[in-house]
Amino acid sequence: xxxxxxxxxxxxxxxxxxxxxxxxxxxxxxxxxxxxAHEAAPEGSTLLxxxxxxxxxxxxxxxxxxxxxEHIPPDFTVADATxxxxxxxxxxxxxxxxxxxxxxSVGAAMYWQPPDGxxxxxxxxxxxxxxxxxxxxxxxxPGGTTWRAGYTAAQWTALWQTGSEAAPLPTDATALLAAWSxxxxxDEARAARERPRDPRAMWSxxxxxxxxxxxxxxxxAADALExxxxxxxxDVATVVPIxxxxxxxxxxxxxxxxxxxxxxxxxxxxTASRRHDWFRVTGRDGRWLIPDWPRVALxxxxxxxxxxxxxxxxxxxxxxxxxxxxxxxxxxxxxTLWLTDTALEPSEPRQHWVRPEGSGDWERRG
Numbered sequence: 001x002x003x004x005x006x007x008x009x010x011x012x013x014x015x016x017x018x019x020x021x022x023x024x025x026x027x028x029x030x031x032x033x034x035x036x037a038h039e040a041a042p043e044g045s046t047l048l049x050x051x052x053x054x055x056x057x058x059x060x061x062x063x064x065x066x067x068x069x070e071h072i073p074p075d076f077t078v079a080d081a082t083x084x085x086x087x088x089x090x091x092x093x094x095x096x097x098x099x100x101x102x103x104x105s106v107g108a109a110m111y112w113q114p115p116d117g118x119x120x121x122x123x124x125x126x127x128x129x130x131x132x133x134x135x136x137x138x139x140x141x142p143g144g145t146t147w148r149a150g151y152t153a154a155q156w157t158a159l160w161q162t163g164s165e166a167a168p169l170p171t172d173a174t175a176l177l178a179a180w181s182x183x184x185x186x187d188e189a190r191a192a193r194e195r196p197r198d199p200r201a202m203w204s205x206x207x208x209x210x211x212x213x214x215x216x217x218x219x220x221a222a223d224a225l226e227x228x229x230x231x232x233x234x235d236v237a238t239v240v241p242i243x244x245x246x247x248x249x250x251x252x253x254x255x256x257x258x259x260x261x262x263x264x265x266x267x268x269x270x271t272a273s274r275r276h277d278w279f280r281v282t283g284r285d286g287r288w289l290i291p292d293w294p295r296v297a298l299x300x301x302x303x304x305x306x307x308x309x310x311x312x313x314x315x316x317x318x319x320x321x322x323x324x325x326x327x328x329x330x331x332x333x334x335x336t337l338w339l340t341d342t343a344l345e346p347s348e349p350r351q352h353w354v355r356p357e358g359s360g361d362w363e364r365r366g
Contacts, residue, residue, distance in 0.1 A: 005135040007255075007312045012115060013105045014311035015122040018131040018138060020101035022088045029084040032076045037117030039073075078121065082130035090137035098143050102227065102333065109229045109315050111207035111329040112277045119315075147311065151250040151304040151336055155217035155242040155343070158224035158353075166238040170215040173341050177294045180211040184268070191272035199279035206270075207277040208330025209290045210303075215338040217242045225353055225362050227332045235355040244302065245342040251300040256313040259328055260320045262303075267324070268292035278327050282317040289324045297339035307333035 008014035023030040108116060121127060138144045159166040170176060187206060195203050218224040221239045244250070253259055271287045279285055296303070310333040318326045331337075352366040 001132050002136055002139070004139050004308075005132055008135045008139065008308075009128045009131055010316075011312040012119050012122070012315045013109060014135070015128065015131065016105040016108055016119060017098075017101045017311060018134045019085075019118060019122050019127075020104040021097055021138065022085050022131070022134060024097050024100060025088050025094075026084055029081060029088075031074075032081050032084060033118060033121065035073050035076050036078065036081060036121050039117070040120040041117030042114035042120065078124055078126050081121070082126050085127075085130040085134065088134055090133050093137055093141040093144075095141065095143050098138060098141060105311070106227045106229060106332060107231060111281050111315065111327065112204050114280050115315070147307040147333075148254065149219075149306065149334070150252050150254075151244075151302070152219055153244045153248075155219060155244065155336060156221040156224045157215060157217045157240050157242055158221075158228075158237045159240060160232070160234045161236040161238065162234065166236075169240060169345070170213060170338075171341065173214060173297070173339055176211060176213045177297055177339065180213065181292075181294050184270070184273075188270060188273045191275075195272060195276070197275075199275050199285045201276060203276040205277065206273050209326065209328055210330055210337055211293055212330060214293075215242070215343060216332075217336045217338065217343065218332070219334050221351060221353075222362070223332070223334060225355075227334075229330060229332055235357065237353050239351040239353055240345060241348040241350070242343045242345060245344060248342045249299070249301045250336070251296075251303045253303060253305045253328075254309050256309070256316070256318045256328075258309070259313060259326060260318050262291050262296070263289045263318075263320050263324070263326045266292040266295045269324075274327070278329075281315060282325075282327065284317050284325055287324050289320055289326050293339060301340040301342045302336050302338045304336045305331050305334070310334075 009018070019033070023033055108119065110116070115123075122131075139147070157169070159169060161167070184206075191205060195201070195205075218227070224239055225237060251262070253262070267289045268291065269287065270290050274288045274290075275285075278288055305328070310328070310331060314328050314331065316327075318328065320326055351364055353362045354365050355362050
């Protein structure tokens, strides 16, 4: 196994991408995973079943629609799943299928509850071993060879529309960071006073690791629309072209080690406010850090998270030292977070996109 494949399969999002690709290639594997995931899903995790016989991704599920007691779940095992994965064609990777798997993996990233059943099954050693050939094939595919790419000047951001007009483009990053910093300190102090120290207590709060009000951009317009964690389900957006200044200072996060280094250099403790949510997603009971973004902004204009780093490190525990750890939450693959106002809108026109009701695909309307 190559080092890159091992890193990809060490991350929940990377494993999920590989599994989603294999399931799309083999509907029988989809059925097997449906039942294995239901059996493995921890209490408090989400695996929805809808009345149309799907689990929210447009696929029909086995036995859906049967009333209680009308259907006996098949007695599938992990060995059944690994055998089907081994039969997946890896010599002619379908780029559209990779894209669909990436969307599904990002959409399954959750930081406020335990991993869902598919993520749990993916983590079984036998499953990880079975996914090795597919992981290596995906990394060598045309799309996979771009996953380590760094920041590029031409970017896009999505402004979501909830009323008659799209949200405005974020401006004055300094003021936004100051407001975030104050809110973060207030939330941490309040959580320390009011929330129990037991990480198993049913409390939830802020789970993301970066200010959501800041400008966030992607290399491709479609990524800004589709590769979104905790998708709010909004169906109308204006996609705006963004270009960084000529001397923009961009910090590259290419691995979990880079994130840990950033947290060590600019530490902000968030133990009280993140304790319960991040315990549920990682199982760790301890102290937590995120980067102190106003201080990061003194050295860097933007921070870019590569697709590979996202797949390897998102929704996983990142050790910082013997006492502290962190989580990358609220990001996305190939995302750039802007800490200063050095991103300029170029002359290209804005685009209007719509996701028709009942469809998972976006359509450009202008």
